[in-house]
Every structure is written in C-alpha cells, then in structure tokens.
C-alpha cells in the first residue's frame with residue numbers, strides 16, 4: 189500500500205483498520221504532525237493501531253469516544269506507536285511534545301497520541 193505523500197514515513201497499510209474491513213480515514217493534520225515527530229525522534233514509529241471501525245474498536249476494548257474510530261464520515265485522530273523500553277519512550281515522547289502533541293496514553297508496549305478536537309488537551313494517562 190502507498191505511503192502518504194505528506195507523511196512519507198507512514199503507509200496506508202499501517203493505518204488501515206486491523207480487522208480487515210478496509211476502514212482508512214486518518215486526519216491529515218494529525219499525520220503531518222506525526223511525521224514531524226518521527227523526523228524529530230530519528231527512530232521508527234511502528235503503528236500498532238491507527239484507524240478502527242466500530243466493531244474492531246469494541247474488540248480492542250476501546251471506549252466509545254475513542255479517537256481511533258474511523259468511518260467514511262469520521263476521521264481517525266490517533267495512533268498507538270509501538271515502543272520497546274524506557275529509552276524508546278524517553279526519546280519518542282519528548283519528540284512528540286516538541287512538535288505540539290499534548291494528549292498521550294502510556295502503555296508498556298506503546299504510546300498513544302492523538303489530537304482529537306472533542307477531547308480535552310494536556311492529558312497523559314496510563315493503561
């Protein structure tokens with residue numbers, strides 16, 4: 189699947205819903221900022237989860253207001269970036285902050301980042 193021309197470190201394949209339904213609708217501003225974060229971090233951002241259709245979001249235990257939710261009408265504003273260990277977290281998180289992200293979920297194996305306009309800014313939660 190093709191790379192995003194405005195975010196060349198990312199492919200559509202990484203962001204399409206993992207259930208096989210083909211749902212793919214990522215907010216462009218989000219992806220452009222993610223690309224800037226990726227360049228700043230100078231390390232790969234493997235996308236563990238991008239778009240989710242309603243059904244797949246339920247399977248993943250995602251909340252109804254999840255910023256991963258996507259459909260033809262609804263854009264996904266989120267990505268879970270796979271990280272391994274403290275060092276990865278310690279490089280990727282500051283790079284994301286540096287390009288203006290301010291909503292994060294920190295898990296053992298990934299960092300969730302989003303710019304959902306319907307959710308409050310300046311949040312960091314843990315799983």
Ligand SMILES: [Zn+2]
Nearest residue numbers: 205207209241
């Ligand atoms: Zn799906």
